[in-house]
Amino acid sequence: MNGVPLAAYIALGLFMFTTGVVGVIVRKSPIVIFMCIELMLNSVNLTFLAFARYQMAGFNKTPENIQHSMMAGQMMVIFVMAVAAAEVAVGLGIIMAIFRLRDNVDIDEMNLLRG
Amino acid sequence: MNQTVGGVTITPELLMFGAIAGAAAICAVGVVAFNNAIRSALCLVINFFLLAVLYFTLNAEMLGITQVVVYTGAIMVLFLFVVMLLNLGGSKLLHEKPDPKKFVGILLGCGLFVILGAQILPQLTKVMPMPLSPELAKFGGPEAIGRTLFSEYVYPFEAVSVLLLIGIVGSILLAKRRL
């Protein structure tokens, strides 16, 4: 048996995901919270690609089924990347717009829907 | 030849993976732990780069290089831009004081990891990569991704292009000082 067990990739993805969750809860600066959201999205990407590569036995695995599920994993990751890029652009624009109005950068202070 | 520790054989690939994954995990913790926002961003850059290397080991070469181009090369540059532009106001803006309430958050995060991990990981320790025939090994290459993206997934592709256009227009609108 060569290679890396699937649990290793999933464990890394899970660790990154929980680190991102802890970061979103604990940190006060909006930019670092954004970075932790990106961390979570990347952990999800890693999990998709790991499952796409390690086709687990037990489902009906005809050859074109395997091909289809491998490609489905890659496609999900492409769309997650594209959506994350759009989200970062808009989110950082919002953060810049807010920071122009206020001096403090504590996210607990931004609790009103108006400026 | 290859030693077995706890039922898992130690191969060079496992050691490589362990090194890269360990560094990625340390950088992920560094994103959350550093008070200085620039150091957090740099840790995240290293993390993305190491993730791209991991994608290469998973036969997803097109996605690995796309991760470097999109995430490391564009999104993180954008983050660094914003952090540096905000730093122009004063260097005290982005430093946070350590707070005992954060300890509870970290504890809850560990709890989440333990709960999810205990359900998922024990069933997956025996799953090994499926051996791939040469034409199946190209499933992560540009040709296979291009074919699938433009034939089966063309509707999401067009929708994502509209989304990116909206994102461009929206972010320009948000960043203007006067409309």
Place this chain on the structure above:
Amino acid sequence: MADFVQHLHPAWQALIRVLFFVLPSFMLVPGVIWWERRLLGWMQDRLGPNRVGNITFSRTSKLVPSMLRGKKFKLFGLMQPFADFGKLIFKEDITPSAVDKLIYFIAPGIALFPALALGATIPWGPYSWITPVADVNIGILYIMAVSSLGVYGIVLAGYASDNKFSLMGGLRSSAQLVSYELAMGMSLACIVMATGSLKPSAMVAEQSGPLWGLDYPPFNMIQNWNVLTPYGLVAAIIFGICMIAETNRPPFDLPEAENELVAGYHTEYSSVKFAMFFMAEYLSVVVYGIVLSTLFMGGWHLLPIRFDAMATTYKSFGDVWNLLDTLNGSSLLAPVWVIAKACCVASTYIWIRATLPRLRYDQLMALGWKSLLPFATANLIVVSIWIISTKISSPIIGWVAVLLSAGILYGLYKTINKLNLKNRPNLASRTVTMVDEPSQRREAELVDPAPAPT
């Protein structure tokens, strides 16, 4: 030799491949620096440095062997780059006290890394046991990825210097780099579409076919270099302009402009760290020159002539054609041709540096976003028309593509010309009236200070 290398352990093979790429690039950097200073000097009607390394033996000393007494050996200033590096190494390494020490220390290294890693997928010759370093399926995207990483060295250097001008220089430069990467990616996409593969070695192989895919006599004697195709010419020009912007060369060197930002992002770096930035810039020039010549100008072939096709048409000189064919695409001289083409591209950069004034920042961004990117996208349409005409239906449609690309070139020429201010209409002249007429100017009186109270 090929068998010996192929039976080694893969780690040793990787090391040999990396050394085969890195060592010639490092050797070329002092050459490019010397050549730049000499060529720039000649273009500016002066001689460049030509003194360093000239040896004149004494005419009378008994320590000198008699046949060498009084002889002069001229080195034409080739030692000048080494003298520069020696001076930079022996300078005092000043670190400002308030910098972010870790980032300040690693920023020059981060700037040097993409310059070294860029050419890893470029083949230096037709032998695949030693070059390229990694013949991955995604070679062109690797080049895009590594040029995206080139932003970090500059941004981090500008930030870590704790100097507002450096920070501004770094941010401006990263905005410039990111903007020009888009047009670069689009022009690469044209070439990828025409070739059908992302590997640079496949592109070189494609470029050695007959011109425009036509296999009959006048055309099959010329190689199908990408600059000789209409879409490839536009793509090469756009890629060349983007490359000058990516390496921060004049006329795109606003981030390191001397009279505006002191020295931009590398103001606070002295001695060895500055030498690393310096070396990174010239290494990028060399490696990008190699990339341009591989993708557009046929790679490791010397001339765009197919001697084997000439041998079938003009059979009487068969041996001459065979000899020229081996010289053209041969095994041993191929890296020499690659280096020769990189030097030609570097000479063009130096020529552009000597000729054009520096672009202002808004002109630079307008050029990148408003003219290069739309034209590169229009070029994609031209490529698709070309592919339709050559591979699917009749070649007559190819003339449409030629006309369209001529239109794109004309549009590029006009937008670049718009940066030239000579053609601006004269604005209404304004006069400023001084309040005091010259006749009313008063003499200043020197007044003694009030005497001190006693």
